[in-house]
Amino acid sequence: MPTIVVEVMPKAELLDPQGKAVAGALARTGHSGFTGVRLGKRFELTVDGPVDDALRASVKQIAEEILSNQVIEDVVGIHYEVSNVELAEEAVEAASVTDAGFGAPAGETH
Amino acid sequence: MRIGVITFPGSLDDRDAQRAVRLAGGEPVALWHGSHDLEGVDALILPGGFSYGDYLRCGAIASLSPIMTEVVSAANAGMPVLGICNGFQMLTEAGLLEGGLIRNDHGSFICRDQVLTVENTSTSWTAEFEAGQQVTIPLKNGEGGFIASDETLDRLEGEGRVVFRYVDVNPNGSLRDIAGISNERGNVVGLMPHPEHAVEPGFGPDTAAAMRSGVDGLGFFTSVVRRSLVEA
Numbered sequence: 105m106p107t108i109v110v111e112v113m114p115k116a117e118l119l120d121p122q123g124k125a126v127a128g129a130l131a132r133t134g135h136s137g138f139t140g141v142r143l144g145k146r147f148e149l150t151v152d153g154p155v156d157d158a159l160r161a162s163v164k165q166i167a168e169e170i171l172s173n174q175v176i177e178d179v180v181g182i183h184y185e186v187s188n189v190e191l192a193e194e195a196v197e198a199a200s201v202t203d204a205g206f207g208a209p210a211g212e213t214h
Numbered sequence: 215m216r217i218g219v220i221t222f223p224g225s226l227d228d229r230d231a232q233r234a235v236r237l238a239g240g241e242p243v244a245l246w247h248g249s250h251d252l253e254g255v256d257a258l259i260l261p262g263g264f265s266y267g268d269y270l271r272c273g274a275i276a277s278l279s280p281i282m283t284e285v286v287s288a289a290n291a292g293m294p295v296l297g298i299c300n301g302f303q304m305l306t307e308a309g310l311l312e313g314g315l316i317r318n319d320h321g322s323f324i325c326r327d328q329v330l331t332v333e334n335t336s337t338s339w340t341a342e343f344e345a346g347q348q349v350t351i352p353l354k355n356g357e358g359g360f361i362a363s364d365e366t367l368d369r370l371e372g373e374g375r376v377v378f379r380y381v382d383v384n385p386n387g388s389l390r391d392i393a394g395i396s397n398e399r400g401n402v403v404g405l406m407p408h409p410e411h412a413v414e415p416g417f418g419p420d421t422a423a424a425m426r427s428g429v430d431g432l433g434f435f436t437s438v439v440r441r442s443l444v445e446a
Binding site: 114118119121122124125170171173175176 | 270271274278306307312313314316317318319320321359361362387
């Protein structure tokens, strides 16, 4: 199942009070060295069918007209990827293959 | 005059707006976001609140409601439309007013009696005021920072479309202290503060004369009601 990821950020020239608050918390907890934090949104849209040009055009329109408000935000990315669930499954499979590959004894923990 | 007040899921101040209309001598008509029927009203109010829990962006999902198709056509045909707080956010999201509203610069929700200057008295909703008149009405918002590009701000100011400006303090980081604006024609007005909460002695802001006696918000509603009588 293809997942379409749309990333939206507040316009660079605008104050981002949420990011500023996070930056303040980082500084308070001793995580120095970060000169700024900006906070945006990630949308995950899923489709059953194939990703074709018509779908891509539709996603672009949705991203610019509904998922973002162009007065205050920018669409900074549209990606077509596999879903988080699928990524997690792949990671688990990859880990088990690796374990087998290294011949780790069953039951041993690290 | 029949004035429609649209209720969206999460509207809070629809009943107060209806009451303000009644106190100003108009007839309030409760309208529903899911309908396509304006029921023949002569003016519209988009009330304050937290439609759809402010999900996506404040006012964004409400601005895509079924009834907004009719609201946009009526506004473009000249019907007086007032957006208060969340209603103002909806009008910007619907493209009926320029600019946008973002989170308050200090990051906190704010609730206070706010002094405004009325800078444009030729709109449908401000004709009862005098140019430069200061009014005090409640302000309560978390995302009330008005922003627009410099070019848009210059144009709004040049065309006299900054209708209200904050006085003494800028409560939310709004650029150029802008509290409310209008469209080119002056029939569509949006502002963050709440005139409908200052329409009846005993329930308004404190004044020098007496506690809670402020009724400066009434002029918004009498403006549109009296104009309709003059035109009738």
